[in-house]
Amino acid sequence: xQQLNQSPQSMFIQEGEDVSMNCTSSSIFNTxxxxxxxxxxxxxxxxxxxxxxxxxxxxRLTAQFGITRKDSFLNISASIxxxxxxYFCAGLTTNYGGATNKLIFGTGTLLAVQP
Amino acid sequence: EPEVTQTPSHQVTQMxxxxxxxxxxxxxxxxxxxxxxxxxxKVEFLVSFYNNEISEKSEIFDDQFSVxxxxxxxxxxxxxxxxxxxxxxxxxxSSPTRGSPRYTFGSGTRLTVV
Numbered sequence: 001x002q003q004l005n006q007s008p009q010s011m012f013i014q015e016g017e018d019v020s021m022n023c024t025s026s027s028i029f030n031t032x033x034x035x036x037x038x039x040x041x042x043x044x045x046x047x048x049x050x051x052x053x054x055x056x057x058x059x060r061l062t063a064q065f066g067i068t069r070k071d072s073f074l075n076i077s078a079s080i081x082x083x084x085x086x087y088f089c090a091g092l093t094t095n096y097g098g099a100t101n102k103l104i105f106g107t108g109t110l111l112a113v114q115p
Numbered sequence: 116e117p118e119v120t121q122t123p124s125h126q127v128t129q130m131x132x133x134x135x136x137x138x139x140x141x142x143x144x145x146x147x148x149x150x151x152x153x154x155x156x157k158v159e160f161l162v163s164f165y166n167n168e169i170s171e172k173s174e175i176f177d178d179q180f181s182v183x184x185x186x187x188x189x190x191x192x193x194x195x196x197x198x199x200x201x202x203x204x205x206x207x208x209s210s211p212t213r214g215s216p217r218y219t220f221g222s223g224t225r226l227t228v229v
Contacts, residue, residue, distance in 0.1 A: 031216050042119075042206045042220030043158060088158065092216045100170035101213065102148070105158040 002027045004089055004106035012112045019076040021087060021109040028069040029091030033103070034061075037086045043105075046087075047074070079113050086110050117141040121207050121221035128197055128228055136192045136224045138207030147190045148208040148218065149182065151175070158206065164190065165213075197228045 006023045013019060023032075031050055035043035047058050049065035049072060056063055062075045076083055089106040120139040128134050140147050149161040163170040164182055172180075179195045190209075194201055204223040211217070 033216055037158075041222050042208075044220070045217060048216050090158075095171060100163050100165070101146075101216075102160040102163055102171060102173075103150070103158075103216075103218065104160070107157050 002091065002093070002104045004091060004104060006087075006089060006106040006109050008109060009107070010110040010112070012114065013079055014114050015079060015081060017079050019079055019083075019111060020073060021111075022071065022073045023089030023106045024071045025091060026070075027091075029093065029104075030069065031092035032063075032065050032069075032072050033090045033092065034063050034072070034074045035088045035090060035105075037088060037108075039085070043088060043090075076111075079111075081113050081115050084111060084113050117219070119207055119209055119219050119221035121205075121224050123224060124222065125225045126227070128226070130199060130228055131196050134194050134197055134226060136194075136205050136207075136226070138190045138192070138221055139188050140190055140207065140209030141211075141219055142188070144209035144211050144219075146170075146210045146213060146215075147182075147184070148210075149192045150206045150208060150220075152204040152206065152223075154203070161192075161205075194226075197226075199228050202226055202228045 003026045034046045037043045047063040054065045060077045086108045088108050090103040094101040122137045147164045150158050152158045162172040162176045181193045183191050206223045207221045208218040
């Protein structure tokens, strides 16, 4: 089945540091997404990527969709304590001629920020 | 900001009992989903629902699971006879259009089967 592997599994950084995390897939996705999950909450969409090679920013977050459509990275600049959480990549798949879609989530990267 | 609302936030049930998890999707959204997350693991797709029928379901969504949209606002997930391995966070999500990646997830229901 389709799998998305994220690295690193966890990161412990100091406030103010920049962070980079990666996601690689065993298959191609046409749309790639990055989500953040706070403890006890559902995933919240951070960035959506639609085109191979696309580089998109959302405030201190920057994400790029790999040329092969099988990988992506997410960078967070100047981290702050509220960046703490689990970051998931996800690929959007469509089936049955686009009649339905679903998200395939990555394994997650846990980010801890020391004030 | 519109929200997807899930109730209850936490449910404890005995093995073999039926549970119903409830969700109120965003009012103008047309596509509804259930995902689950076993503690410490990734989020997994269970089922998608559109136009009052299941569009797609995963291998996890076996005969013990069912979904229903009993009225214009609620979307429910029923587990007929719970097993210990059904313990997980269950997330409801909705999206406005078929191809939209802009899902909105609820805060989840933590189901604990004892």
